Amino acid sequence: MPRLNLRAVSKRFHDFQALDTVSLDIPDGAFLALLGPSGCGKTTLLRLIAGLEVPDQGEICLDEQVVAGKMAFVPPEKRRVGMVFQSYALWPTMSVRGNIEFGLKISRLTAKERAARIDEVLEVVGLRGLGDRRPHELSGGQRQRVALARSLATRPKLILLDEPLANLDAHLREAMLAEFRRIHSLTGATFVFVTHDQDEAMAVATHVAVMDRGRLQQVGTPEALYRQPASPFVARFIGRGRTLPVRVLKSESGRTRVMLGQQLLDMPGHAEVGHGWLCFHASDLQRVAEGGELKTELVGQVFQNGAFLSHCIPTEIDGDVVSLPLAERLLPGTPIELVLRSGWVIGDGHSSADAQVTRRAQTA
Ligand SMILES: Nc1ncnc2c1ncn2[C@@H]1O[C@H](COP(=O)(O)OP(=O)(O)OP(=O)(O)O)[C@@H](O)[C@H]1O
Numbered sequence: 446m447p448r449l450n451l452r453a454v455s456k457r458f459h460d461f462q463a464l465d466t467v468s469l470d471i472p473d474g475a476f477l478a479l480l481g482p483s484g485c486g487k488t489t490l491l492r493l494i495a496g497l498e499v500p501d502q503g504e505i506c507l508d509e510q511v512v513a514g515k516m517a518f519v520p521p522e523k524r525r526v527g528m529v530f531q532s533y534a535l536w537p538t539m540s541v542r543g544n545i546e547f548g549l550k551i552s553r554l555t556a557k558e559r560a561a562r563i564d565e566v567l568e569v570v571g572l573r574g575l576g577d578r579r580p581h582e583l584s585g586g587q588r589q590r591v592a593l594a595r596s597l598a599t600r601p602k603l604i605l606l607d608e609p610l611a612n613l614d615a616h617l618r619e620a621m622l623a624e625f626r627r628i629h630s631l632t633g634a635t636f637v638f639v640t641h642d643q644d645e646a647m648a649v650a651t652h653v654a655v656m657d658r659g660r661l662q663q664v665g666t667p668e669a670l671y672r673q674p675a676s677p678f679v680a681r682f683i684g685r686g687r688t689l690p691v692r693v694l695k696s697e698s699g700r701t702r703v704m705l706g707q708q709l710l711d712m713p714g715h716a717e718v719g720h721g722w723l724c725f726h727a728s729d730l731q732r733v734a735e736g737g738e739l740k741t742e743l744v745g746q747v748f749q750n751g752a753f754l755s756h757c758i759p760t761e762i763d764g765d766v767v768s769l770p771l772a773e774r775l776l777p778g779t780p781i782e783l784v785l786r787s788g789w790v791i792g793d794g795h796s797s798a799d800a801q802v803t804r805r806a807q808t809a
């Protein structure tokens with residue numbers, strides 16, 4: 446059964462720590478989206494899994510076989526891992542069939558078996574009949590499908606996709622995403638998908654992993670990352686979330702009592718008594734005429750998705766701008782009182798976030 450485990454994997458380039466003790470368990474058949482700011486180590490992680498880089502420390506296991514570690518290193522061609530790059534990397538002078546066959550040459554298949562395999566993957570990616578075209582005779586989306594077909598042809602256990610949709614326009618990206626989802630369920634392979642686009646990730650992924658500066662911040666379902674972020678970084682990163690500083694008075698059985706400025710609130714979450722963060726999204730905020738828990742002042746509006754996305758700065762606490770859609774256009778400086786319909790409280794220390802990462806990774 447295809448299964449990927451990373452145990453405390455670290456990678457350094459000269460004096461730069463690109464990956465720092467990353468541990469991750471990816472279950473069979475998962476579709477994992479890997480998210481994080483530019484330079485956080487996503488491509489490096491994929492290259493380590495594929496065998497294109499060697500970890501300095503830690504261990505990588507595929508199907509319970511150690512493929513990289515202190516005592517072992519299995520070369521890329523023996524890992525049954527397919528990698529699809531942003532740039533497609535197709536051979537321009539070869540036909541579609543030729544490009545797909547290229548990856549099969551090192552297999553022990555006969556010419557007839559190779560031809561059958563090529564027909565099979567062209568069918569899967571919806572390119573039947575286009576096998577004799579050259580890459581320049583294809584659209585961007587079709588080229589991306591050829592790149593995917595090429596990696597599917599070797600029947601990999603695991604497919605790594607490094608921003609595969611970055612070169613496509615919004616419309617095509619959406620269509621290709623639906624295709625990836627279809628191909629994922631058809632092949633049963635495990636997919637690891639790097640993207641800058643969160644909406645994209647949330648739409649297709651069964652699991653989402655968030656990285657920051659070489660460290661894994663949290664792994665979980667899209668809903669868990671959205672509703673129960675393990676750290677302020679994840680809270681702010683996922684779904685344009687916001688955090689406000691709170692004082693945690695009590696935390697018991699998944700409920701917390703916190704002070705937001707002078708307001709006492711009961712919210713779901715886990716945190717040690719002391720300083721903490723209330724995490725929420727625009728959809729958790731509601732404007733009220735008076736008696737709001739969060740008093741703010743409007744600083745600006747933009748018309749978006751049929752409403753005025755309104756940016757408001759808290760006036761009675763020291764916190765960042767919060768944003769919510771309002772139906773009307775208002776003047777900057779208008780007082781806006783808000784209630785929080787929901788939220789999630791976390792502690793201040795990184796230790797609790799890390800503990801949660803480990804727990805989630807174990808239960809993923
Ligand atoms: N071969 C290398 N030599 C030196 N530094 C490297 C090398 N490869 C990557 N790095 C550095 O390691 C860090 C992580 O790079 P990586 O390519 O994994 O980031 P990324 O998360 O994929 O970013 P992006 O979203 O921009 O593609 C970066 O700071 C990068 O400059």
Ligand SMILES: [Mg+2]
Nearest residue numbers: 487488489607
């Ligand atoms: Mg990258």
